[in-house]
Amino acid sequence: MSDTKTPGDKKVGGGKTLTLKPRTETGVVRQSFSHGRSKQVVVETVKRRTIGKPGDTKPEPVAEQQPVAPKRAAPPSKPAAPARSSGVVLRTLTDEERNARAHALADARVREAEERKIAEEEARRRQSREAIEKAEREAAEERKREEDERHRREEDAKRKAEQEAKKRFGEDAKPAATPAASTTAAPAAGPGAPRLGTAAPRPALEAEDEETPRTRRPGTPGAPRPAAVAPKPTRSGPPKQRGRLTLVTAMSADEVRERSVASFRRRTQRLKGHHADEAKEKIAREVVIPETITIQELANRMAERGVDVIRLLMKQGHMATINDVIDADTAQLIAEELGHTVKRVAESDVEEGLFDTADDPDTLTSRAPVVTIMGHVDHGKTSLLDAIRSANVVSGEAGGITQHIGAYQVESPSHGKITFIDTPGHAAFTAMRARGAKVTDIVILVVAADDGVMPQTIEAIQHAKAAKVPMIVAINKIDKPDAKPDRVRTELLQHEVQVESLGGEVLDVEVSATKKLNLDKLLETIGLQAELLDLKANANRPAEGTVIEAKLDRGRGPVATVLIQRGTLKIGDIIVAGAEWGRVRALVSDTGQTVQTAGPSVPVEVLGFNGTPDAGDRLAVVENEARAREVTSYRERQKRDKQAARQTGMRGSLEQMMAQAKTAGRKEFPLLIKADVQGSLEAIIGALDKLGNDEVGARVVLSGVGGITESDVTLAESVDAAIIGFNVRAHKEAREAAEQAGIEIRYYNIIYNLVDDVKAAMSGLLTPERRETMLGNARIQEVFNVSKVGKVAGCLVTDGTVERGADVRLIRDNVVVHEGKLSQLKRFKEDAKEVKAGQECGMAFENYQDMRVGDVIECYRVEQIQRSL
Numbered sequence: 001m002s003d004t005k006t007p008g009d010k011k012v013g014g015g016k017t018l019t020l021k022p023r024t025e026t027g028v029v030r031q032s033f034s035h036g037r038s039k040q041v042v043v044e045t046v047k048r049r050t051i052g053k054p055g056d057t058k059p060e061p062v063a064e065q066q067p068v069a070p071k072r073a074a075p076p077s078k079p080a081a082p083a084r085s086s087g088v089v090l091r092t093l094t095d096e097e098r099n100a101r102a103h104a105l106a107d108a109r110v111r112e113a114e115e116r117k118i119a120e121e122e123a124r125r126r127q128s129r130e131a132i133e134k135a136e137r138e139a140a141e142e143r144k145r146e147e148d149e150r151h152r153r154e155e156d157a158k159r160k161a162e163q164e165a166k167k168r169f170g171e172d173a174k175p176a177a178t179p180a181a182s183t184t185a186a187p188a189a190g191p192g193a194p195r196l197g198t199a200a201p202r203p204a205l206e207a208e209d210e211e212t213p214r215t216r217r218p219g220t221p222g223a224p225r226p227a228a229v230a231p232k233p234t235r236s237g238p239p240k241q242r243g244r245l246t247l248v249t250a251m252s253a254d255e256v257r258e259r260s261v262a263s264f265r266r267r268t269q270r271l272k273g274h275h276a277d278e279a280k281e282k283i284a285r286e287v288v289i290p291e292t293i294t295i296q297e298l299a300n301r302m303a304e305r306g307v308d309v310i311r312l313l314m315k316q317g318h319m320a321t322i323n324d325v326i327d328a329d330t331a332q333l334i335a336e337e338l339g340h341t342v343k344r345v346a347e348s349d350v351e352e353g354l355f356d357t358a359d360d361p362d363t364l365t366s367r368a369p370v371v372t373i374m375g376h377v378d379h380g381k382t383s384l385l386d387a388i389r390s391a392n393v394v395s396g397e398a399g400g401i402t403q404h405i406g407a408y409q410v411e412s413p414s415h416g417k418i419t420f421i422d423t424p425g426h427a428a429f430t431a432m433r434a435r436g437a438k439v440t441d442i443v444i445l446v447v448a449a450d451d452g453v454m455p456q457t458i459e460a461i462q463h464a465k466a467a468k469v470p471m472i473v474a475i476n477k478i479d480k481p482d483a484k485p486d487r488v489r490t491e492l493l494q495h496e497v498q499v500e501s502l503g504g505e506v507l508d509v510e511v512s513a514t515k516k517l518n519l520d521k522l523l524e525t526i527g528l529q530a531e532l533l534d535l536k537a538n539a540n541r542p543a544e545g546t547v548i549e550a551k552l553d554r555g556r557g558p559v560a561t562v563l564i565q566r567g568t569l570k571i572g573d574i575i576v577a578g579a580e581w582g583r584v585r586a587l588v589s590d591t592g593q594t595v596q597t598a599g600p601s602v603p604v605e606v607l608g609f610n611g612t613p614d615a616g617d618r619l620a621v622v623e624n625e626a627r628a629r630e631v632t633s634y635r636e637r638q639k640r641d642k643q644a645a646r647q648t649g650m651r652g653s654l655e656q657m658m659a660q661a662k663t664a665g666r667k668e669f670p671l672l673i674k675a676d677v678q679g680s681l682e683a684i685i686g687a688l689d690k691l692g693n694d695e696v697g698a699r700v701v702l703s704g705v706g707g708i709t710e711s712d713v714t715l716a717e718s719v720d721a722a723i724i725g726f727n728v729r730a731h732k733e734a735r736e737a738a739e740q741a742g743i744e745i746r747y748y749n750i751i752y753n754l755v756d757d758v759k760a761a762m763s764g765l766l767t768p769e770r771r772e773t774m775l776g777n778a779r780i781q782e783v784f785n786v787s788k789v790g791k792v793a794g795c796l797v798t799d800g801t802v803e804r805g806a807d808v809r810l811i812r813d814n815v816v817v818h819e820g821k822l823s824q825l826k827r828f829k830e831d832a833k834e835v836k837a838g839q840e841c842g843m844a845f846e847n848y849q850d851m852r853v854g855d856v857i858e859c860y861r862v863e864q865i866q867r868s869l
Contacts, residue, residue, distance in 0.1 A: 026042060026043070026045075027042070027043055027044075027045060028040050028041070028042055028043075029041050029042075029043050155258070158264065161264075165267075165271060282339060283303070284339050284340055284341065285301075285302060285303060285340050285341070286340070286341045286342075286343055287301045287302050287331075287335045287340045287341070287342055288343050288345055289301075289331045289332055289335065289342055289344055289345070290328065290345050290346070291327070291328050291346055292325050292326070292327060292328070293325070293326065293328070293331050294322075294323055294324065294325050294326075295310065295321070295322050295323070295324055295326060296322045296323060298326070298331050298334065298335070299322075302335060302338060302340050304338055306322045308338070309338075310322065312334050312337055312338075313326075313330075313334070316333075328344060332344065350630050350631050350634050351631060351634070354576070354620050355544060355618060355620055359537075359538040359541065359566070360538075363538045363540060363541075364536040364537060364538055365536060365537065365538070365539060367535050367536060367537045367539075367599075367601045368409070368416060368417040368419050368535075368601040368602075369418055369419065369441045369442055369526065369530035369533070369601070370419045370421065370439060370440050370441045370442070370563065370601055371418055371419065371420050371421070371440065371441065371442045371443075371526055372420075372421040372423060372439075372440035372442075372443050372444070373385055373420060373421070373422050373423065373444045373446060374423050374443055374445055374446070374460035374464070375445055375446035375447060375456065375457055375460055376447070376448070376451070376454035376455070376456040376460075377424070377456060378448075379446050379447060379448040379451065379454075379476060379477075380446060380448060380476040380477055380513045381422060381446045382422055383514065384446060384474065384476060384511065384513040385408065385420055385422050386513070387514075387516050387519055388410055388420070388519055388522075388523070389408055389410055406421070406422045406549075406561075407419065407420070407421050407422075407548050407561055407590060407603030408420045408422070408590045408603065409589075409590055409602065409603060410523075412526070412527055413520070413523075414527055415523070415524075415526070415527025415531075416527075417601075418523070418526055418527075419563070419602070419603060421439070421440060421548065421563070424683075438467055438616075439546045439548070439563055439565070440467065440469055441469060441530070441533060441535060442469060442471075442526060442529055442530065442533075443460070443463075443464040443467070443469050443470070443471045443472070444471075444472050444473075444474050444522075444526075445457065445460055445464070445471055445472070445473045445474065445497075447473060447474070447476065447492075448476055448477045449475050449476065449477050449478050449480065449484060449487075449488055449510070450477055450484070452484075452487055452488055452491050453491040453492060453494075461495050470529055470533070471497070471506055472506070472509065472522075472525055473488075473489075473492065473497070473499055473506055473507070473508040473509070474509050474511050474522060475488050475489075475510045475511070476511055476512065476513055477512065477513075477514075478510045478512050478517065479512040479514065479515045479517065485510050489501065489502055489508065492506075507525050507529065509521055509522045535601075537565065537566050537567075537600035537601070538566060538600075539567065539568050539599050539600055540567075541567040541568075542567050542573070542620070542621035542622075543564055543566065543567035543568055543569035543570075543573065543598070543619070543620075543621045544564075544566045544567055544618070544619065544620050544621075545562045545563050545564040545565050545566075545569070545618070545619045546562065546565065546616065546617070546618055546619065547560050547561070547562055547577050547578070547613050547615055547616060547617045547619055548561045548562065548563050548603065548615065549561040549615055549677050549678065549679050550612050550613050550614065550615055550677060550678040550705065551676055551677040551678065551705050551706075552612050552704075552705040552706035554706070556607055557607065557609070558580070558582075558607075558609040558610070558611055558612040558613070559606070559607055560577065560605070560606045560612075560613055561603060561605055562577075562598075562603070562604055562605075562606050563602075564600055564601065564602050564603075564604065565600060565601070566600055567599075567600070567621070568597050568598065568599050569584065569597065569598045569604070569606070569621065570584070570596065570597050571584050571585070571586065571587060571596055571597075572584060573621045574622050574623070574624065574625060575606070575608075575609075575619055575620065575621055575622070575628075576619070576620050576621075576622055576628050576631050576632060577609065577613040577617045577618065577619040577620075578613045578614050578617030578632075578635060579611075579613075579632050579635040579636040579639055580609050580610060580611040580612070580613045580617075580632060581609070581610060581622075581625075581628040581629070581631070581632045582608040582609040582610045583608050584606060584607070584608045585607045586606075586607040586608070587604050587605070587606060587607075588604065588605040588607070589602075589603075589604060589605075590603055590604075612678065612704075612705050612706075613678075614678055614682075615677070615678040615679045615682060667695060667696045667697075667765045668696070668698075668699040669696060669697065669698045669699065669722075669758075669762045669765060670699050670701050670719050670720060670721035670722070671698055671699065671700050671701065671721055671722055671724060671758070672700075672701050672702045672703075672712055672715065672716045672721045672722070672724070673700055673724045673726070674703070674704055674706060674707065674708050674712065674723075674724070674725050674726070674728050675704075675705055675725075675726040675727065675728065676705065676726065676727035676728050678705055680726055680727065681703055681704070681705060681726070683751060684724075684726060684751060684754065685700055685703060687751065687755050688700065688755070691755070691758065691759050695766055695767065696762050696765045697762075698758065698762060701715065701716070701719050701721045702715055706728065707725075707728050707729060707730065707731055707734075708725050708728065708729070708730035708731065708734045709730075709731055709733075709734055710733045710734045712734065713730075713734050713737040713738045713741065713743060714737065716743055717743060722743075722744070722746065722761070723738070723743060723744070723745045723746065724745075724748065724754065724758075725745060725747045725748070726747075726749070726751070726754060727748075727749050728747075730745055763866070763867065764866075766866075766867040767867070768864040768865060768866050768867060769864065769865045769866075769867055770862055770863075770864055770865075771862070771864075771865055772860050772861070772862055772863075773860060773861045773862075773863060774800065774858075774859075774860050775800050775801055775802065775803055775806055775859040775860055776797055776798075776799055776800020776801045776802050776837060776859050777798050777799055777800060777856060777857065777858055777859070778795040778796060778797045778798060778802055778835075778841070778843070778856070778857045778859070779795060779796050779854070779856055779857075780793045780795050780851060780852065780853055780855045780856075780857065781794045781795060781796055781840070781853065782794040782853060783852065783853060784842075789824070789844060790844065790849050791844070791849045791851055792824070792842045792843065792844050793842065793843050793851045793857070794840065794842055795840065795841055795842070796838075796839075797835050797836060797838065797840075797841065798837060799837050800837060800859070801834050801836050801837070801859075802822075802825065802834060802835045802841065802843070802857075802859045803822075803825075803833065803834045803859065803861070804822055804825040804831070804832065804833055804834070805821060805822060806821070806822060806859050806860065806861055807819070807821055807859070807860055807861065807862055808820060808821065808822055808843075808845070808857055808858065808859050808860075809858040810845070810855055810857060811855065811856040811857075811858060812852065812855050812856075817850075817855075818845070818848050818850075820845050820847065821845075822845065822859070823844045823845060823846040824843070824844040825841060825842070825843060826841060827839070827840075827841050827842075843857060
């Protein structure tokens, strides 16, 4: 019996296994691709299993049957009796087993509690993490919404701009399009007749603006309608993508293409038309031009383009780049050419307002006079000041001479405070005396009654006249038996100093420092002179002063002795002196006490400089550190330029060129000098400069204040210089380095000893002077040939003596033909030391044999005499 397709029929066959047929059917479907390609694909259709009668039209799907878990039987309330069917009897638990089971259950409970606690902690952490992630998601969604809203606003603004542009262009195009439409329109037929004519197509912009309502005049026929145009068939679905399929286009397939910002900007510029080409109004600026400026900086200050500045320079024949530096005149021409005004400033303008600003006369108050004591060395200047101060400074001075400049303040019984400045009298300290005369109000000229007017006395008079300050002559040492005060007054007349006793205007006082005679009279005279001068200053302003002396203290750092001239200096002020600046850390008076302020005419030691200033530098208080750095950097640059110009030997005046030509080939004596204070260092360098001549001169490689360091020794070793320490000592490391390098360090505490030693050392570099001393003459009578010796001349000494080993000249026909030395001098076959006039002898020359009869031998001795400076 054959198989049937009826599902309900059973298969009748002989012993064949029953199988289930797959519920699928196969078929062929043609699949289309782009560019007209297609392909046949075999597909399978799965039939759905239904349960129902054969006659039912809508079979219902059968729910899948899920296996049902069997119900667990309830545990018996009582333990079942042991089964006896198998014949095996179950034993009961012992106490140990029961206890072990209880322990195991307890451990299980503890472990379950710990696991539950860990799970709870994990759940809390997960909840917190989920809360944070939820907040982040909400923030991200909020940002996305804001971004979408911003995009939507931008699109709306862009759409409105496009619509406005379309309307504007549409209104411009309508007047041109309307006449064409009216001339091409077909006349209307009668009422009810079909319209056969067609109107000309409207302009594209008018056609796009369909939304604007059109009005018709009453009583006029309507405009003919255009012929109906069949719409183009449109494809359903998304538009076909054009172009090559790439990863970028595939990723951005769903995005809507928008116009770029650059495209929208270009369209806006086209709409504006000629408005963008309008010339902007030029702004004239005031341009600040320093002495030199780069082209880039000049263009920035004028707000002009750098190419415009370079173009102007090229027109003037100057090729330059944007980073080139031009001078102020060229910059001014360019700025004025471009329509700007110019304000010229110099680099030195940073010092404007730093010194010498005028004070209001109402703010001036009386101040103490500043008195400088000047005169020749060892005339008793310091002793006189000690007698006034009741101090003993002389005992602490090396050699009994003052080698530093000092400032003190003394209380006068009748005229209040007086500030004294003591200057050295040695010839090397000219600069110190000049500095003391510049800052003083009154000069006291001390002259010894037993010595009279000396060179440094004359120099002090010249300094006082140059400073234009009044002078008081103090005739000291009147207690000595050979004192002659009248002789001093008479000698002063030769230098235009006329005292009152001789009918002049210069006050004079006879005093004795050792006996303390007439000291009160001297103070009275100083007070009267100060009253005549009417000295005043403003104390309520930033301080100004002059550095009298400066040194480097190992424990305190740079220390400067400053005489305050105006204002009040306080602790914490920012000060500038020369190329150094700092903040005042401490103020020390002349008595060694720390003070908080220092007013006008008060000498004070200032601590807090970052470096040692030069003696004579002016001190000023500035408002902030920036101003201080600006001023000191300018001064440091000026100082460096001057040193470089001095080292390179720039061409100057004709006298300077001649001096350089003279000193071009002279020997140099290198020195490295370290002193205790700036004034002594200045005096030493000035004294050494005067020692040289055209052949030899001292060259100071390095000079400074403070102890000798290891770096100083290294520098001296490299340039082969001598090291000199004046009132300072070398550090331990410097001493060890000097011993290893074999360099001698010389220490001095008196300046004239230093100058004498350097002078003697420099004299050794001078070429010794050759001096000839004639001994005698001899005439050659005969020439003999001696074996193993050569030619020997038999001579007769005509005058003087001839000595063995002396220098000789061989003269033939009054012409010198040979200069050399005598190798042998014999007298009757015996060697002779000398032969006198009237005697005969034999002579042989070193390395010379051409001797003839009648030649004259001139014998002489050469002496070398060492020269000195």
